[in-house]
Amino acid sequence: MLAAYGFGLFALPPYRECSRGSWRLIRHLPSLADGYVSPTVMEADRHVLYQGRTPWMSTGLMERESHAYHVHAARGAVVVAGLGLAMYAYAVAAKANVERVIVIEISEDVIELMRRAARWDYWPSSRKMLILQADARAPSTAAAVADALDGRRPDYLFADIWRRCDDLRAPAEMAAMVGMLNPALAGWWGQELAVARLARTRSPGAAGADAVTPAALDACFRELGVPVPVTPGYAAFCRDVMAMNEAGAPVGIGSPGLRRLWRGLTGRASER
Numbered sequence: 001m002l003a004a005y006g007f008g009l010f011a012l013p014p015y016r017e018c019s020r021g022s023w024r025l026i027r028h029l030p031s032l033a034d035g036y037v038s039p040t041v042m043e044a045d046r047h048v049l050y051q052g053r054t055p056w057m058s059t060g061l062m063e064r065e066s067h068a069y070h071v072h073a074a075r076g077a078v079v080v081a082g083l084g085l086a087m088y089a090y091a092v093a094a095k096a097n098v099e100r101v102i103v104i105e106i107s108e109d110v111i112e113l114m115r116r117a118a119r120w121d122y123w124p125s126s127r128k129m130l131i132l133q134a135d136a137r138a139p140s141t142a143a144a145v146a147d148a149l150d151g152r153r154p155d156y157l158f159a160d161i162w163r164r165c166d167d168l169r170a171p172a173e174m175a176a177m178v179g180m181l182n183p184a185l186a187g188w189w190g191q192e193l194a195v196a197r198l199a200r201t202r203s204p205g206a207a208g209a210d211a212v213t214p215a216a217l218d219a220c221f222r223e224l225g226v227p228v229p230v231t232p233g234y235a236a237f238c239r240d241v242m243a244m245n246e247a248g249a250p251v252g253i254g255s256p257g258l259r260r261l262w263r264g265l266t267g268r269a270s271e272r
């Protein structure tokens with residue numbers, strides 16, 4: 001990834017299995033897994049966060065690849081909507097160019113689960129972190145974030161509060177959070193699929209992924225009201241993500257067609 005796009009994967013915190021309320025963190029045995037931009041791979045193991053029987057998030061390759069650009073883009077004062085596995089919070093807090101990480105998480109159980117499962121009180125970077133229990137979409141949360149940052153404008157806002165990738169509500173909800181928190185730059189989980197789709201509808205004459213140029217992406221993010229930084233490497237990433245997840249692609253090793261077949265056979269359609 002680093003050579004192809006200018007950003008790469010990041011380290012994970014040390015996890016242990018735990019449960020709290022209806023939430024559980026479970027370690028899964030090695031299995032085949034999809035990437036976000038990479039073909040299907042055999043993964044050594046991964047941790048999965050469940051609420052009841054519903055998977056919310058895992059440490060699998062798909063998640064790490066889809067968080068990678070947001071880890072790369074984060075700097076200064078970072079606001080994170082959605083703690084989940086604390087995977088993103090851990091990665092950005094470890095960066096030398098990140099000074100402060102404010103995480104907004106709606107569920108007290110998730111916060112307490114991750115305190116034990118990811119042990120964030122003991123991270124070397126934990127002094128940079130503050131967790132706010134709040135609804136990231138509620139207008140009142142902006143005052144709590146401003147307080148936590150002593151009035152400083154956030155340099156980067158990353159939101160991942162949706163269970164499914166490319167949730168159709170995400171762009172509008174993200175724009176609303178940007179309006180409330182006024183970050184210099186921002187991004188949300190799965191934005192590549194949403195914006196690549198929009199870029200293609202805006203340039204119907206261009207063929208497929210060719211429409212996903214840096215300028216076209218920039219125009220789409222502006223239209224959506226989210227200040228996403230677009231580099232040539234990031235545009236290449238968007239094109240590859242789009243090609244990898246495209247409906248109607250032929251079945252082959254690591255192809256979207258094979259992914260759908262595999263998901264259908266194993267019932268993993270709903271897992272993140």
Ligand SMILES: C[S@@+](CC[C@H](N)C(=O)[O-])C[C@H]1O[C@@H](n2cnc3c(N)ncnc32)[C@H](O)[C@@H]1O
Pocket residue numbers: 056057067081082083084085086087088089104105106107110134135136137160161162163
């Ligand atoms: C998929 S997880 C986030 C994973 C995270 N990106 C990571 O790297 O581990 C989504 C989290 O968002 C939280 N959440 C859902 N709706 C929320 C909201 N309105 N405000 C704040 N947190 C929310 C959920 O409780 C869950 O912990």
